[in-house]
Amino acid sequence: MYSRRNFLKTAAITTAGLFLQGGLYTTSAQAAQAGPEWWRNAVIYQIYPRSFADANGDGTGDLAGIIGKLDYLQTLGINVIWLSPVFRSPMDDNGYDISDYCDIAPEFGTLAEMEMLIAEAARRDIRILMDLVVNHTSDEHPWFIEARKSRDNPYRDYYIWRAPRTDGSAPDEQRSNFGGSAWEFDATTGEYYFHLFSKRQPDLNWANPQVQQEVHRMMNWWLDKGIGGFRMDVIDLIGKDVDRGITSNGPRLHPLLQEMNAATFGARDVLTVGETWSATPEIAKLYSEPARRELSMVFQFEHITLTWDPQDGKWTPRAFDLREFKGVIGKWQKVLADIGWNSLFWNNHDLPRAVSKYGDPGRYRIESAKMLATALHFLKGTPYIYQGEEIGMTNVRFESVEDYQDAESLGLYRERIAAGVSHEAMMEGIYANSRGNARTPMHWDASEHAGFSHGKPWMKINPNYREINVAAALDDPGSIFHHYRTLIRLRKEYPVIVYGDYRPLLDAHPQVFAYERQLGDQRIVVINNFSGQLVELELPADLRDLAGESLVSNYGPRNVLGRHLTLQPYESFAIALGTPAA
Numbered sequence: 278m279y280s281r282r283n284f285l286k287t288a289a290i291t292t293a294g295l296f297l298q299g300g301l302y303t304t305s306a307q308a309a310q311a312g313p314e315w316w317r318n319a320v321i322y323q324i325y326p327r328s329f330a331d332a333n334g335d336g337t338g339d340l341a342g343i344i345g346k347l348d349y350l351q352t353l354g355i356n357v358i359w360l361s362p363v364f365r366s367p368m369d370d371n372g373y374d375i376s377d378y379c380d381i382a383p384e385f386g387t388l389a390e391m392e393m394l395i396a397e398a399a400r401r402d403i404r405i406l407m408d409l410v411v412n413h414t415s416d417e418h419p420w421f422i423e424a425r426k427s428r429d430n431p432y433r434d435y436y437i438w439r440a441p442r443t444d445g446s447a448p449d450e451q452r453s454n455f456g457g458s459a460w461e462f463d464a465t466t467g468e469y470y471f472h473l474f475s476k477r478q479p480d481l482n483w484a485n486p487q488v489q490q491e492v493h494r495m496m497n498w499w500l501d502k503g504i505g506g507f508r509m510d511v512i513d514l515i516g517k518d519v520d521r522g523i524t525s526n527g528p529r530l531h532p533l534l535q536e537m538n539a540a541t542f543g544a545r546d547v548l549t550v551g552e553t554w555s556a557t558p559e560i561a562k563l564y565s566e567p568a569r570r571e572l573s574m575v576f577q578f579e580h581i582t583l584t585w586d587p588q589d590g591k592w593t594p595r596a597f598d599l600r601e602f603k604g605v606i607g608k609w610q611k612v613l614a615d616i617g618w619n620s621l622f623w624n625n626h627d628l629p630r631a632v633s634k635y636g637d638p639g640r641y642r643i644e645s646a647k648m649l650a651t652a653l654h655f656l657k658g659t660p661y662i663y664q665g666e667e668i669g670m671t672n673v674r675f676e677s678v679e680d681y682q683d684a685e686s687l688g689l690y691r692e693r694i695a696a697g698v699s700h701e702a703m704m705e706g707i708y709a710n711s712r713g714n715a716r717t718p719m720h721w722d723a724s725e726h727a728g729f730s731h732g733k734p735w736m737k738i739n740p741n742y743r744e745i746n747v748a749a750a751l752d753d754p755g756s757i758f759h760h761y762r763t764l765i766r767l768r769k770e771y772p773v774i775v776y777g778d779y780r781p782l783l784d785a786h787p788q789v790f791a792y793e794r795q796l797g798d799q800r801i802v803v804i805n806n807f808s809g810q811l812v813e814l815e816l817p818a819d820l821r822d823l824a825g826e827s828l829v830s831n832y833g834p835r836n837v838l839g840r841h842l843t844l845q846p847y848e849s850f851a852i853a854l855g856t857p858a859a
């Protein structure tokens with residue numbers, strides 16, 4: 278979603294000394310002893326509320342709809358729900374533009390229903406993560422309404438204002454992630470305000486201590502309601518220094534997070550995960566090393582942006598290259614092995630559907646969706662499942678960009694068409710990478726509107742819902758859903774999956790992603806064929822002729838490793854290894 282330009286706009290990290298403080302933990306086993314926090318062996322499920330379940334029939338998902346599906350989530354076995362924003366909002370960016378952090382958008386329900394959701398989830402041992410969107414507010418937030426009234430308004434400095442250049446143009450050339458300038462002129466006060474997303478999402482000024490205190494107060498208010506923590510929207514942007522053109526990883530970022538930790542969640546037993554498009558593994562350590570008291574973990578996107586054009590970004594997709602992917606994953610597993618923690622995901626509400634991107638959504642939809650799940654869930658870190666992933670939902674091909682119902686797709690479509698890109702080329706980018714692919718309503722059953730709503734859904738439904746839906750998946754013991762269920766159960770049963778060391782196998786192989794996890798004498802080998810072809814493998818010496826327990830597979834159990842292995846298209850399995858095969 279962000280251009281290459283913005284990724285590169287990072288401040289030099291001059292705090293190399295901080296990396297060295299990690300001497301506290303030296304092995305995985307010690308790290309496990311030092312921090313057996315509940316979130317290390319949790320599996321998290323993301324709900325995009327507009328598209329999950331609509332109880333009142335107005336065509337938009339709601340809190341009552343989510344409450345009605347908690348039993349389903351309990352059956353799946355997840356421990357945490359990350360709830361994309363449900364706060365009061367004009368919905369310019371589907372809720373990522375908040376006008377009241379302490380109230381619920383009427384289309385989603387009421388505060389009382391939110392409290393009921395927290396309580397009903399807790400009864401099922403499920404915690405709720407709220408989405409903390411504090412890089413910016415909505416332009417309808419009372420702070421911004423006040424701020425734009427006059428230059429001396431007490432709220433003026435809650436936002437970032439600069440004078441025009443002498444010719445009246447914007448202060449500089451910085452661009453918004455949704456297209457156009459990052460500056461919007463405000464005629465009433467004769468200055469520009471800064472916005473990294475839509476012009477209806479003005480950036481907060483985190484250099485102002487009052488902003489920090491207001492946000493801390495609000496966070497504590499939610500924590501007092503018993504939530505399980507926060508997912509922090511584009512949190513790597515809050516330390517920005519606009520005058521030096523620094524947006525990500527700004528000089529104030531880590532001190533701000535340490536202050537936030539101390540003032541809010543630090544003393545509570547909660548999970549915090551930051552969305553950080555600009556994180557490298559070394560930067561991720563700064564966020565997630567426990568001794569630094571910042572966050573539990575961050576989302577990194579290096580494996581995602583591999584499939585984007587390096588200059589042009591997501592709208593010019595690039596073929597998936599498994600060797601590059603293995604290099605990236607291996608690096609993150611290694612650097613965060615003992616200090617810090619990884620979050621593991623294939624997709625979310627901003628990304629296309631995993632099976633469409635990395636698997637085969639046609640002939641091998643079921644096999645490849647299971648393979649992707651296995652490949653991810655045995656890695657070290659905390660796995661995230663995005664709604665519908667557990668039934669193998671796929672991308673859509675809508676005719677018009679409007680059908681994707683997304684400020685980013687629409688904004689960039691307009692900008693790029695005006696710059697001469699053809700409609701066809703732009704639509705190919707949208708089919709591959711538009712956020713709308715993930716946001717079509719959830720498929721609950723084969724009835725009208727996929728059982729999502731009794732009314733007309735706010736967004737078109739993927740026409741394949743009659744085949745791909747929850748009711749069918751629950752009834753079929755061989756479904757993708759039951760595969761996910763097994764993976765979640767295994768993570769709870771085998772500490773090696775949570776804490777074990779990671780070792781890559783068959784590293785140079787262009788089609789196979791294989792690795793081993795080890796903790797004491799527990800050893801698990803995971804082998805995944807990322808291609809639709811048969812693959813013949815010659816196993817390395819230390820993996821030959823071993824027998825074990827078949828933990829999970831997508832073509833029937835595998836419990837012996839010979840010298841030679843033949844893998845079926847998208848075949849994938851995990852074996853807990855024990856004795857040499859007779």
Ligand code: NOJ
Pocket residue numbers: 370373374410474510511552626627
């Ligand atoms: C990241 C969110 O995930 C995305 O959906 C949103 O549009 C931007 N941040 C702005 O809040």
